[in-house]
Amino acid sequence: MGGYTRVVAVRARVSSPTAHRLSLYLRELERLAASGRATVSSRQLGVAAGAAEAQVRKDLGVIGTAGLPGVGYVVESLGDAIRAAIGVHRSWRAVLVGAGNIGRALAAYRSFREEGFEIAAVFDADPSVAGRRISGTKVQPMDALAECVRRQEIEIGIIAVPPESAQEVADRLVAAGVQGILNFAPRRVRVPDRVPAIGVDFRAALERLVLEVSQRDEGPVPARRRGRSA
Amino acid sequence: MGGYTRVVAVRARVSSPTAHRLSLYLRELERLAASGRATVSSRQLGVAAGAAEAQVRKDLGVIGTAGLPGVGYVVESLGDAIRAAIGVHRSWRAVLVGAGNIGRALAAYRSFREEGFEIAAVFDADPSVAGRRISGTKVQPMDALAECVRRQEIEIGIIAVPPESAQEVADRLVAAGVQGILNFAPRRVRVPDRVPAIGVDFRAALERLVLEVSQRDEGPVPARRRGRSA
Structure with missing residues (x-):
């Protein structure tokens, strides 16, 4: 320093x-x-x-x-x-659940690695996906999740599954012992207080945007809503 | 009703x-x-x-x-x-700038279409990418952006480029006449008041998560930070 x-x-x-x-x-x-x-x-x-x-x-x-x-x-x-x-001065061991479009993009996402996130394993409920490799990591069936989290001392679970499966995946991650969850499914998940969950909700962002665009169309914007950037 | x-x-x-x-x-x-x-x-x-x-x-x-x-x-x-x-009862014409991992995932993202977002065109600054198809849409060079936005009456620009290019892309989208911007680059973009920009910042989400996990490790959490879900 x-x-x-x-x-x-x-x-x-x-x-x-x-x-x-x-x-x-x-x-x-x-x-x-x-x-x-x-x-x-x-x-x-x-x-x-x-x-x-x-x-x-x-x-x-x-x-x-x-x-x-x-x-x-x-x-x-x-x-x-x-x-x-x-806390990004150290590395974090993560598992990714969901090997669909978003999951594959996240696995390849440069910034995850820059932030010290090491995706140690990838899981998917679809048996036809298990065994494939995404960004060099073999996709495993969900049965193997709990054992992997325990054995590899995984700290973070990343959820990239359809909304209807998000809560079940969150429950399994919590039961397996992760310390935090990053949730890319467009659905809130309920977690115990000791396991923070942060949601990245594309749909909510889209909806906020179209709402703001619709409101701009309708006339001048009140001062308190001015000058946003993102 | x-x-x-x-x-x-x-x-x-x-x-x-x-x-x-x-x-x-x-x-x-x-x-x-x-x-x-x-x-x-x-x-x-x-x-x-x-x-x-x-x-x-x-x-x-x-x-x-x-x-x-x-x-x-x-x-x-x-x-x-x-x-x-x-405003999601109608459809929105969007262009996607950036055909990398995140851009490709977004182009294939089911929820975009469910929300009425039609990705009418895809652009990328890398000449080696232009001409390829992602999710059925041909990637065009950046030169073609302004004309496309005007001719196809594009309303929304989606930024999925590296952070160092985000502001330039935002400027070009605004100049071309989009009404709103959805920014997936991990950098805020400055836009005029009349063009709302909403950021979806994966890195900020990651950082919030590791911060919360680190803080949980250190002892009991004050009441006002309790019971989060996401």
Whole structure:
């Protein structure tokens, strides 16, 4: 950890909106690092994340970092601090359930590996799919899931099955002992408190978009809905 | 529109959290319709969306529907009302930019068509990809984008390119005249107020998950972060 960014050994609880902004700061820091920039202001991080400067400083304070007035934050060490705070400084063993279109795309998704997600095994309920390879990993039948999670100490389960199977798959992942679930099925899954589940819902995103487009068609947009970016 | 659900001809502005809950109610209504159920209570819709009964009634009031005490809502007509309120009762012409893993998965994604999204054309900056077909649609070079959007009256642009190209693609889509953007690149894009952009950020979802898993490891979770589902 270098220079102008003080990183202290605290690990505060981070709220969901803060977590999302930390992700956006990290994207901006990665972009700046790639272009050779050494320091960054809270203002610039705020622009990238759609947040006010004061919010940026508060968020970065929560994870124990502070910039130096007139200098800002050191790009590299702030990136390290955010990665450590989020937990993406280490690798995570995951299984993917569902070898359909979305599952295959996820297995090949560059960013999963960049984030330290190692897809150790792939499962599918369809016997005609079992045995095939996707992105180099052999698809296994669902019967083998519990044993695999236990033996390979799998931490994360990724659900990429049709909505009607999502809850059953979530139940099996939880019973097998995963610590968290990433759910790409367009259906909420119920999980115990100890196993966080995050949903990535394409359909909800589509619906939000068409709703917003329909509303723009109908006239001027109230101020509170202005200036969105995503 | 039948029986117990009154649908009045209002079209209120719907906030983003309400929009998301409407999507979740719609998922539940589709599930109930598939299993032959005729009516549903606000309580059950609330359970499916993680919302209180009063919130459900308020949300459905915003779109001009009301249940009958002791009976609830008619599954079919409430579904129609939500689809009309969101704008998924009609079809939307979309172009997809990016024919990589995510783009190919999206092109094949069943739910896009179910939501009335017709991917009319696919574009990619890589000349070696142009000319190939994905899900039956020929990949075109980026040069052809503006003309295609204008001539085919494309309404929605879907971005599935690497993060470093996302802003340029968004600019080109806006210049060509799309009315809304769905952005799957892990980078926010800046767009004018008149063109809503909704981001589906896998990396942010991953990071939220590992953060939550890390925090669960560290001890009991404060009450306000409890009982999440996704």
